[in-house]
Amino acid sequence: MLKKEDYQHHISATFNTELESLRNQMLSMGGAVEQQLTSAISALLQMDTGEAQAIIDRDAEINQMEMSIDDACATIIARRQPTASDLRLVIAIIKVNTDLERIGDEAAKIAQQTIRMSDDGISPSNFAEVRQIGELVGSMLHRALDAFARLEVEQAVEVVRGDEEVDRQYGSAMRSLATFMLEDSRKIGVILNEMWALRSLERIGDHATNIAEHLVYLVKGADVRHGGLEGLHEHAPKG
Amino acid sequence: MSGLKAGLKIALLVLGAAMLGWIYGYTATAVMITLSAVICFWLYEIDKVQRWLSDPEQDVPDTSGIWSDLLALIYFHQRKSDQVQAQLQSTIEYMQSSLAVIRDGVVMVGEDGIIAWFNRSAEPLLGLRYPEDTGQRLTNLVRDPEFADYFLAQDYSEPLQFEVTGGSEKVFLRVEITHFGEGDRVLFIRDVSDSVRMEKMRSDFVANVSHELRTPLTVITGYLGTIEANVEDLPQRYRRPLEQMGQQAHRMESVLHDLLWLSKIESGQSARTDETVDIGGLLQELRDELGDAYPKATLLLELSSKRSVIGSYQQLYSAVSNLVINAIKYSGENSAVTVSWFEEHGKSKLNVSDAGIGIDAVHLPRLTERFYRVDDSRNSATGGTGLGLAIVKHVAAAHGARLLIESQIGEGSTFSLIFSSGG
Numbered sequence: 270m271l272k273k274e275d276y277q278h279h280i281s282a283t284f285n286t287e288l289e290s291l292r293n294q295m296l297s298m299g300g301a302v303e304q305q306l307t308s309a310i311s312a313l314l315q316m317d318t319g320e321a322q323a324i325i326d327r328d329a330e331i332n333q334m335e336m337s338i339d340d341a342c343a344t345i346i347a348r349r350q351p352t353a354s355d356l357r358l359v360i361a362i363i364k365v366n367t368d369l370e371r372i373g374d375e376a377a378k379i380a381q382q383t384i385r386m387s388d389d390g391i392s393p394s395n396f397a398e399v400r401q402i403g404e405l406v407g408s409m410l411h412r413a414l415d416a417f418a419r420l421e422v423e424q425a426v427e428v429v430r431g432d433e434e435v436d437r438q439y440g441s442a443m444r445s446l447a448t449f450m451l452e453d454s455r456k457i458g459v460i461l462n463e464m465w466a467l468r469s470l471e472r473i474g475d476h477a478t479n480i481a482e483h484l485v486y487l488v489k490g491a492d493v494r495h496g497g498l499e500g501l502h503e504h505a506p507k508g
Numbered sequence: 509m510s511g512l513k514a515g516l517k518i519a520l521l522v523l524g525a526a527m528l529g530w531i532y533g534y535t536a537t538a539v540m541i542t543l544s545a546v547i548c549f550w551l552y553e554i555d556k557v558q559r560w561l562s563d564p565e566q567d568v569p570d571t572s573g574i575w576s577d578l579l580a581l582i583y584f585h586q587r588k589s590d591q592v593q594a595q596l597q598s599t600i601e602y603m604q605s606s607l608a609v610i611r612d613g614v615v616m617v618g619e620d621g622i623i624a625w626f627n628r629s630a631e632p633l634l635g636l637r638y639p640e641d642t643g644q645r646l647t648n649l650v651r652d653p654e655f656a657d658y659f660l661a662q663d664y665s666e667p668l669q670f671e672v673t674g675g676s677e678k679v680f681l682r683v684e685i686t687h688f689g690e691g692d693r694v695l696f697i698r699d700v701s702d703s704v705r706m707e708k709m710r711s712d713f714v715a716n717v718s719h720e721l722r723t724p725l726t727v728i729t730g731y732l733g734t735i736e737a738n739v740e741d742l743p744q745r746y747r748r749p750l751e752q753m754g755q756q757a758h759r760m761e762s763v764l765h766d767l768l769w770l771s772k773i774e775s776g777q778s779a780r781t782d783e784t785v786d787i788g789g790l791l792q793e794l795r796d797e798l799g800d801a802y803p804k805a806t807l808l809l810e811l812s813s814k815r816s817v818i819g820s821y822q823q824l825y826s827a828v829s830n831l832v833i834n835a836i837k838y839s840g841e842n843s844a845v846t847v848s849w850f851e852e853h854g855k856s857k858l859n860v861s862d863a864g865i866g867i868d869a870v871h872l873p874r875l876t877e878r879f880y881r882v883d884d885s886r887n888s889a890t891g892g893t894g895l896g897l898a899i900v901k902h903v904a905a906a907h908g909a910r911l912l913i914e915s916q917i918g919e920g921s922t923f924s925l926i927f928s929s930g931g
Contacts (some may be wrong), residue, residue: 296651301653303652
């Protein structure tokens with residue numbers, strides 16, 4: 270099993286620092302993405318279009334971070350030819366990087382919906398579902414990144430399990446919004462906007478799950494992406 | 509000394525052996541056998557010492573002569589360093605246990621940003637877990653960009669207040685960081701969500717009350733205006749009360765206006781804050797406007813700087829006009845007020861000076877508080893709202909400027925706005 274200290278085992282001190290700084294870079298991008306998500310949800314709930322525009326503008330910074338991390342990964346592969354756990358770390362970071370960037374995109378989409386909603390009118394649902402699912406997804410992302418910082422498989426398994434709850438709540442939110450549409454067909458446009466925002470949140474949950482699965486791959490060396498929860502339990506005992 | 513003694517002993521032994529050997533005719537052999545015996549004995553003693561040193565917990569071995577002296581010295585030093593270490597350890601534990609019970613979160617971080625230690629209170633605040641998280645990089649676990657930027661910039665002159673991302677409730681933390689030792693840092697973290705909420709509630713309340721009061725007041729002043737226009741229809745004895753009602757209603761309106769304006773500046777919602785404001789032009793405009801309202805007052809402009817300020821024109825205008833109107837009011841009808849805009853030590857300064865009655869030094873610290881009055885009796889004569897200087901202070905803060913007040917009783921006052929960076 271991989272431990273944090275394993276990154277300090279190289280004879281080359283610069284290689285150690287390179288790997289460590291790659292991880293730090295990824296986690297600080299994670300922090301930026303987390304903030305984007307939190308702000309996007311609160312901007313939507315408070316219909317704060319100024320904040321929403323700021324989120325859309327900040328997405329460029331996230332994209333910039335993604336490119337610089339990708340670049341660093343390519344450099345390490347080219348110059349160090351990493352093997353075993355080092356290689357897994359680099360691969361995992363490349364993948365997490367993509368997922369984080371997508372989460373950033375989805376947050377920007379939510380912000381866009383916020384601006385659109387302020388033009389089209391407020392949904393009659395009071396955004397109870399957005400609040401609930403948003404909280405759930407936010408905590409999933411937070412725990413997935415925490416698990417990455419601590420190299421903790423148990424927490425990653427928790428995150429994967431959390432996604433089932435998100436899917437369940439997403440399904441029931443869709444049904445309740447459909448009821449609103451049936452009640453008042455003039456509100457369909459408005460409610461569709463909210464559905465798009467929910468859809469983005471659900472996607473963010475999926476990306477957070479991916480991040481957790483990349484961590485299991487990094488620590489255990491096993492690909493648990495398409496094995497379902499049973500496959501996960503094989504590699505991560507109890508939890 | 510003991511080396512000399514041991515040498516003497518060996519010399520005597522060798523001498524005795526040599527004499528004995530000389531009697532029997534084998535001097536050299538006797539000396540050699542004796543020396544070999546001495547070396548063997550010493551080797552045996554060295555072995556004992558070495559075995560004891562490899563595990564000092566066991567009993568001190570019995571040795572003789574120089575070896576026992578040596579062992580006693582080693583033993584003595586070892587005991588002493590043990591004691592010092594125990595003392596140090598207990599001091600560290602004492603310090604840590606005192607920090608551990610503090611209600612604020614305390615985190616100690618090494619030069620490289622690695623967590624060295626943190627107390628129980630820091631765990632829920634930052635989402636850390638003891639002891640697994642020691643040895644982790646702090647910014648990997650507390651990832652809020654605001655915090656990370658502040659932490660990495662290493663400029664801790666001002667504490668940081670930031671909102672924690674994630675979680676259902678809004679949580680605000682206040683972090684103070686201090687350097688100690690060689691590049692080590694200690695963080696004090698406090699949950700300030702309650703005070704942030706209270707502060708927000710307070711300013712929301714003021715804004716809402718002012719807003720709610722405005723509508724009824726508009727109705728009252730409207731009717732008062734209508735009645736005053738037809739004042740001839742009324743008996744003489746009602747005219748004076750009506751006139752006073754009108755005056756006070758206007759005063760209330762301007763208080764509400766200032767309160768709303770103040771809470772707008774405070775919440776940072778006012779229009780644009782990135783305009784390039786030409787202070788010279790602003791002062792000319794102000795002079796033109798005040799010329800109508802205070803025809804007797806003289807306003808002297810001294811514009812030696814051409815610098816402009818980045819900020820909001822509306823806010824700066826209201827701040828400067830508050831200062832100038834105050835100066836005119838408190839310096840008597842016909843006196844002059846001087847406004848100068850100049851550069852000093854690389855900073856831009858705006859001075860508003862009058863030759864009026866001046867302010868007692870005891871009032872200066874509280875002068876910018878809302879509704880603070882130097883003298884109650886003067887209140888009705890000048891008709892101010894009591895919010896002017898509070899507005900000036902907030903506008904200054906929003907523009908990174910400082911408000912400095914100098915005053916001499918009977919000689920006049922100077923209010924200065926000092927902008928740290930010209931535009």
